[in-house]
Amino acid sequence: MSKYKIFVDGSSGTTGLRIADRLAGREEFTLLTIPEADRKDVHARAAVINQSDLSFLCLPDAAAREVLPLVDPAVRILDTSTAHRTAPGWLYGLPELHGTRDALPAATRVAVPGCYATGMIVLVAPLVRMGLLPKDYPVTCHGLSGYSGAGKSGIAQYRDPGRDIALESPRPYGLTLSHKHLPEMQAVCGLRTTPVFCPIVDDYYAGMEVTVPLHLPLVGRSARELAGALQDYYRGEPVIHVHPLNEAPAFLPANTLAGRDSLDIYTTVSPDGERMLLISVLDNLGKGSSGAAVQCMNLMLGLPETAGLAL
Known part of the structure; x- marks a missing residue:
């Protein structure tokens, strides 16, 4: 061969x-x-x-x-x-x-x-493409990542025995709302406006969790319809698994899939049915x-x- x-x-x-x-x-x-x-x-x-x-x-x-x-x-x-x-x-x-x-x-x-972009795009792009999320919806996204995504110098900084105590805390960055993954997030999802994106790095090695909140009255769709659409869209995929609506655990660690190449999607809805959270979990070094x-x-x-x- x-x-x-x-x-x-x-x-x-x-x-x-x-x-x-x-x-x-x-x-x-x-x-x-x-x-x-x-x-x-x-x-x-x-x-x-x-x-x-x-x-x-x-x-x-x-x-x-x-x-x-x-x-x-x-x-x-x-x-x-x-x-x-x-x-x-x-x-x-x-x-x-x-x-x-x-x-x-x-x-x-x-x-x-990109890793953050993957976590966001798998949640948003299908809904936009299916006409379930308006292209002009004001998307907000938060992403929590382990420090392995910071490269060799960032990893060394976190592993330095004499490191600054600030590294023991979650550290939001990109606070001027500029990040290198934003162009692909907007373009691939087909959004008319740039998402508001807040990335956060924390004191653990690998794993990522990305969340996109939705105000359903602005979307014009129910949580059950959106959750079902994501399940249908990714049905049979070998790498991505979509959990049924409101099956997220009470605590969902961002390093749940560390060391793996799969990606899990969770969806939750508030008791009044008006607010929804789209969640993806992946390894930033794996599927990311x-x-x-x-x-x-x-x-x-x-x-x-x-x-x-x-x-």
Whole structure:
């Protein structure tokens, strides 16, 4: 059996390491490498990418943009950075959005969704696409994440024995209401206005919880109708599971799915039936990054969708 040649550009970072680890034990692949001295040489990196059948770009945005003009158009690219998530000619790699799974086998340029964006989009995009949530609804979103999403320097900061006591507390950030995931949140959901988004990082390693509250009189739909629509939309999906309305536990830890590549959706409604909460739980390093990238790769190459995933 001929093997696919795969290159992980940026394999020393958190996402790249996780992707490389997932691929290392799979017989379908030959993993290409680059000498340590050449890791920052864009031409050397491009040369390795051009030898591959498929390459992952696990790089800062600028580095991802820099190498693309040097890449053969026939080489299939999965970009985990923010650089191309709303760019023309790139497929947004969320297979569960209807139409995307069918498009992946022919795609050569695929942008892997952001972690917070994944948690929000799986809740909102189907409802907008089905005409159940108005495109001009003023969406608000909160996201709580472990510190693994902060990268190597952020992880080291949290694990430093002499760290600041402030790191023991949840820390909301992006308080000027600007965040790199907002463009994809708005664009993929088809919203007319930018969501109000508050991300929060906390003192635990991995796991994410995203919430979107709804005022149902403004939506014009009942909680049961919206919850049922989400269940129908994701029915049969191998990675996403939707729980029935009001089946959320009294306490729902954000690290519930840490170490796994699945995503759970919960919906709740207030006793008066006027307020609803849409909730997604995932691992920011799993379905929020490396797991999502591997899922897309499998579909692009015609391999079993969940191969190499921890479900």
